[in-house]
Amino acid sequence: MLLFVVRRLAWAVGLVAVVSLITFVIFLGLPDRTINSRQALVTPNLQAQWHLDGHSMPEKYVLFLKHIALHGDFGRSMRQPLSVREIMTSALPVTASLVIGGTIMFLLLAFPIGLFSALRPRSLLDKGLMVLLLVGVSAHPVFLGLILSYFLGFKWHVTPIAGYCNLHYHPHDICGGPRYWALHMILPWITFAFLFAALYARMIRASVIEALSEDYVRTAQAKGAGTWRILRRHVSRNAMLPVVSMLGMDVGIAFGGSIFIETVFDLPGVGQALYQALASADEPVILGVALLVSVAVVIANLAADLLYCVIDPRVRTRTGQQETTLAVRRRRREPVRGLTEPVS
Numbered sequence: 001m002l003l004f005v006v007r008r009l010a011w012a013v014g015l016v017a018v019v020s021l022i023t024f025v026i027f028l029g030l031p032d033r034t035i036n037s038r039q040a041l042v043t044p045n046l047q048a049q050w051h052l053d054g055h056s057m058p059e060k061y062v063l064f065l066k067h068i069a070l071h072g073d074f075g076r077s078m079r080q081p082l083s084v085r086e087i088m089t090s091a092l093p094v095t096a097s098l099v100i101g102g103t104i105m106f107l108l109l110a111f112p113i114g115l116f117s118a119l120r121p122r123s124l125l126d127k128g129l130m131v132l133l134l135v136g137v138s139a140h141p142v143f144l145g146l147i148l149s150y151f152l153g154f155k156w157h158v159t160p161i162a163g164y165c166n167l168h169y170h171p172h173d174i175c176g177g178p179r180y181w182a183l184h185m186i187l188p189w190i191t192f193a194f195l196f197a198a199l200y201a202r203m204i205r206a207s208v209i210e211a212l213s214e215d216y217v218r219t220a221q222a223k224g225a226g227t228w229r230i231l232r233r234h235v236s237r238n239a240m241l242p243v244v245s246m247l248g249m250d251v252g253i254a255f256g257g258s259i260f261i262e263t264v265f266d267l268p269g270v271g272q273a274l275y276q277a278l279a280s281a282d283e284p285v286i287l288g289v290a291l292l293v294s295v296a297v298v299i300a301n302l303a304a305d306l307l308y309c310v311i312d313p314r315v316r317t318r319t320g321q322q323e324t325t326l327a328v329r330r331r332r333r334e335p336v337r338g339l340t341e342p343v344s
Contacts, residue, residue, distance in 0.1 A: 004309055012302045019294040024064050027287045029057060046284055049075045068291070075284035079277075084288040087273055092292070094164055094269035098261065099254045101185055102192025103247075109197040114204025115231070121209060129201070137198035145191045145264035152187060159186050162266040188265045192258070196250060200243060207239035237311050244311060248304025252297030 028046060047053055050067055052060045067073040074084035113133070117126040136144075153161035165184045169176030175184075211217065212235060220230050259271030266272075270289055277285035 001309070005306065008302055008305050012298050015298045016295060019298070020065065020068065020291070021061070023287060023290055023294070024061050027283060028052065028060060028064060045078065046075045046287070049284075074288040074291075077277075077282055077285050079280045079282045079285075084284045087285060088270070088288050088292060091268060091270045091273045093167070094267050095255055095258055095262070095271065097167070097181070097185055098188050098192060098258055098267065098269060099251060101189045102196070102254070103251055105189045106193035106195075106197040106200060109193055110200035110204055113197070113201040115208060117201070117205045118208035118212065119227070121205075126205075133198035133201050136194040139194065141191055141195055141260040142264055144194055145187065145261060148187045148190060149264070160184050162264070164265075164267050188261050188267060191261050191264070192254070200246070203242055203246065204239060207242055208235055211235040211238045240311055241308065244304050244308050248301040249297070252293075252300035255293050255296040 050063055050073075052063060055063065067075075072085055074088070076083050077087060080087070113129050117129050120126050149161045152158045160183060163184055165175040165177070165180040166173055167176070167178060167181045208231075212230075217230055217234055220234055225233075255270060258269060259275050261267070262269045262271040263275060270292065273285060274289045276282070277289065
């Protein structure tokens with residue numbers, strides 16, 4: 001287990017290093033572009049801020065890593081009187097609230113829908129749920145967000161239309177505290193959940209149907225095990241393997257893809273900061289968001305790999321082989337060890 005964790009941590013550090021090198025080449029390694037004279041800069045660009053002019057490319061990269069990794073210095077915004085770290089510090093909790101809360105909500109929706117559809121395949125319930133999910137996955141987040149804001153916020157006054165309240169209340173804030181924070185995040189969470197619940201419910205449905213057709217499940221049924229006992233002891237963990245695999249990628253990517261939801265509901269998150277930076281060609285902020293999202297994807301995949309290891313012990317118990325998680329996932333027809341014991 002320890003060797004597996006160390007190997008995955010080393011792989012994650014290597015990925016972050018590769019991402020930093022690619023980011024450096026794109027933003028600082030390429031020749032400087034000429035700036036239109038009408039675009040007055042508030043502060044110098046990153047080359048001038050970090051005093052990179054006159055250095056060789058390797059030296060520039062070392063200075064780049066020194067500022068980013070050692071000092072957490074992403075430079076200052078070229079359009080706002082703020083440092084990039086200040087912008088990211090204020091925007092990250094908003095996006096994290098959206099992504100984490102939306103992920104919990106779509107999992108709470110996807111698991112029961114997927115299970116009920118798998119237990120009654122091709123029934124009216126299954127077809128109705130699949131149609132509802134098809135509508136959810138087909139709707140654009142901007143359209144879905146505006147519809148929810150109009151009916152639940154403007155028409156029926158159930159929730160606020162837009163805006164954000166901090167989780168912790170401060171006297172200088174207009175609103176704050178867990179109650180108002182959750183109230184303002186309900187519509188963004190629902191919009192986020194609809195985008196992913198359909199995909200995950202269909203994946204869970206397919207995984208459960210496949211697991212229910214396995215020999216070890218039929219053996220448990222022959223020994224008199226009930227449906228819910230079979231789902232809990234024999235099917236659930238095997239069906240969760242592809243969900244965990246996809247969750248690591250989707251949660252990380254959602255940090256960068258939340259721009260539509262944050263724009264609709266006026267959330268001052270990472271996506272909104274990226275949108276404003278792209279509109280004003282604010283390169284330090286764009287660089288900071290790119291690195292932040294890349295690291296979030298790496299961390300989310302690392303967490304998924306470790307969780308996969310807990311669910312499927314074969315990942316860490318294989319000896320004498322250099323086996324990757326992907327190789328184990330291809331053998332999903334084999335039940336996870338510990339789930340095929342005789343039913344008492």
